Amino acid sequence: MAKQNTFTRAKKVLAGGVSASMRLHPYLDRPVYVTHGEGPWIYDQSGTQLLDFNNSNGASMLGHNHPEVHEALLTAISEGPVAAGETEAHVELAERLCKMIPSAERVRFASTGTEVTSVALRLARHVTGRDKFLKFSGHFHGLADAFLFEERDVFHSSAKPIAVSGGIPTSYAYDARIVSWNDRDAFYEMMETHGREIAAIICEPVWYNAGCVPPDEGFLQLLRDSADEHGCLLIFDEVLSGFRMAPGGAQDYFGVTPDLTTLAKALANGMPLSALVGKGEIMEELAPGGPVAHSGTYSGHPLSIAAANASTRILSKKKAYNDLNKTASWFYEQLQETFDAANLPVRVQGLGGRFGLYFNREADVRTSEDAATNDHRLNAEFVKGCLDQGIYFHAYRTAGPPGHSGITLAHTREQLGDALTVIRDVAGKLKA
Numbered sequence: 001m002a003k004q005n006t007f008t009r010a011k012k013v014l015a016g017g018v019s020a021s022m023r024l025h026p027y028l029d030r031p032v033y034v035t036h037g038e039g040p041w042i043y044d045q046s047g048t049q050l051l052d053f054n055n056s057n058g059a060s061m062l063g064h065n066h067p068e069v070h071e072a073l074l075t076a077i078s079e080g081p082v083a084a085g086e087t088e089a090h091v092e093l094a095e096r097l098c099k100m101i102p103s104a105e106r107v108r109f110a111s112t113g114t115e116v117t118s119v120a121l122r123l124a125r126h127v128t129g130r131d132k133f134l135k136f137s138g139h140f141h142g143l144a145d146a147f148l149f150e151e152r153d154v155f156h157s158s159a160k161p162i163a164v165s166g167g168i169p170t171s172y173a174y175d176a177r178i179v180s181w182n183d184r185d186a187f188y189e190m191m192e193t194h195g196r197e198i199a200a201i202i203c204e205p206v207w208y209n210a211g212c213v214p215p216d217e218g219f220l221q222l223l224r225d226s227a228d229e230h231g232c233l234l235i236f237d238e239v240l241s242g243f244r245m246a247p248g249g250a251q252d253y254f255g256v257t258p259d260l261t262t263l264a265k266a267l268a269n270g271m272p273l274s275a276l277v278g279k280g281e282i283m284e285e286l287a288p289g290g291p292v293a294h295s296g297t298y299s300g301h302p303l304s305i306a307a308a309n310a311s312t313r314i315l316s317k318k319k320a321y322n323d324l325n326k327t328a329s330w331f332y333e334q335l336q337e338t339f340d341a342a343n344l345p346v347r348v349q350g351l352g353g354r355f356g357l358y359f360n361r362e363a364d365v366r367t368s369e370d371a372a373t374n375d376h377r378l379n380a381e382f383v384k385g386c387l388d389q390g391i392y393f394h395a396y397r398t399a400g401p402p403g404h405s406g407i408t409l410a411h412t413r414e415q416l417g418d419a420l421t422v423i424r425d426v427a428g429k430l431k432a
């Protein structure tokens with residue numbers, strides 16, 4: 001496991017000892033130092049092989065170091081990549097995304113998910129001339145100031161929108177309107193009261209940042225209809241749900257098309273790349289054609305574009321998802337049976353390549369309130385027990401909803417079967 005002195009050294013030179021806050025594993029109180037990954041495996045500093053259920057926070061959808069992505073990267077490096085250079089490969093990737101993603105008529109590449117959710121909101125504010133937006137409690141849209149509000153702080157409790165970071169202008173709270181996921185009445189009431197001031201409704205169409213909370217039947221269509229009725233945009237943040245259960249992501253799977261969509265993570269199988277895609281007339285408001293600012297030295301970096309072309313050639317095939325979805329459903333059922341047999345109250349919810357485990361819960365998790373009931377003490381004991389036996393689950397916080405976990409196209413039934421044996425053992429020793 002982690003060499004003690006690496007973290008000791010890190011704390012003297014890296015802020016908080018890490019390069020991203022969520023790499024400090026909240027249950028272990030240290031990062032898991034990784035040397036490399038191969039398929040479904042990661043290897044830690046001491047050479048221990050771990051079956052990876054985090055998959056680069058969901059980015060390595062094909063598994064780590066996928067041979068076709070590896071080859072594409074080597075070729076791109078050998079050609080002498082030029083950052084800030086536009087290439088034909090950008091056009092090839094955009095053409096493929098326009099075929100794959102129902103809402104994609106135009107594409108703009110960027111580097112991170114945070115960047116494209118911010119640009120999506122900027123575009124929505126520009127085309128509607130409104131400032132406010134509606135988000136769902138606990139949905140994660142990156143770390144831009146506008147989105148860092150919660151109706152109910154997940155760490156403390158409070159009645160009004162509250163910043164979940166230091167340094168956020170208090171006035172920004174007035175722009176965020178927040179309701180609980182899948183709560184039709186709360187949503188309806190909010191739109192009746194504030195709909196005409198709202199520039200955009202933004203959501204994770206499958207709320208994976210709380211494990212896996214799918215939309216109730218008809219809920220996404222309700223958002224679509226309400227956005228149309230009130231003259232605002234519908235933005236699907238598919239940074240995590242994109243390419244997860246269908247080639248065109250959640251909008252393809254559920255048959256509801258937003259105006260704008262944000263993509264990242266699986267797009268380039270772990271290389272830094274994001275995309276904002278959407279309706280042509282809205283997207284053409286982006287500079288240079290329109291007045292809405294967006295550009296970046298590293299936007300659509302040629303190495304990331306090469307990785308994304310290789311990844312999406314694979315992810316554009318329906319067959320990939322037939323296989324993935326079958327394996328995933330089988331695994332989630334087996335997981336549920338394993339916890340049930342161990343008499344441990346854990347609710348398993350999964351869709352496509354990502355799932356959530358809700359500790360000390362038997363009922364369905366549907367709303368933001370449901371997701372927040374996760375028992376983090378039990379969750380932590382489970383994660384530590386699994387890690388001791390070669391299985392890696394990440395966690396993102398110690399209160400509120402649980403973190404998200406996943407499988408990739410590289411995880412085989414045999415490996416998952418072995419993992420179930422370990423999970424049976426660990427679960428059998430835990431007490432709710």
Ligand SMILES: Cc1ncc(COP(=O)(O)O)c(C=O)c1O
Nearest residue numbers: 112113114140141142237239240
């Ligand atoms: C749904 C969603 N949106 C946005 C982001 C932010 O993406 P990034 O970490 O690339 O800035 C994330 C990251 O986890 C995410 O899950």
